[in-house]
Ligand SMILES: [Zn+2]
């Protein structure tokens with residue numbers, strides 16, 4: 001199935017969904033939510049050093065949409081670092097181009113193309129696998 005236009009293209013799922021400050025005496029911590037498209041904006045512009053032009057092309061969105069995304073992501077990141085909040089990465093209409101599969105038995109991580117179907121761990125042959133893209137809710141846009 002084709003990728004709907006509103007699904008923003010993301011290279012791969014985040015490795016971790018939750019980050020929290022250490023020494024959590026102020027429980028419950030306030031939470032900050034960064035969507036998967038905001039996460040991708042940070043990866044492209046701040047981690048990989050792409051221009052807004054290049055990054056917006058990679059995500060298949062307009063440059064102004066990209067600028068708003070990165071602005072929001074930076075504000076939230078500053079807030080959580082300065083105020084000691086918990087970060088949760090979730091939400092947003094995205095299509096992952098690649099996936100990460102983790103074997104829950106031997107803990108191996110595998111990077112795959114999103115359309116690749118891995119049903120068995122290549123190292124220990126376990127079927128007990130965690131599909132990262134699926135765990136972020138990916139699938140509706142390009143179900144196999
Ligand atoms: Zn998809």
Ligand SMILES: [Zn+2]
Pocket residue numbers: 103104105106107108121122123124125126
């Ligand atoms: Zn394994």
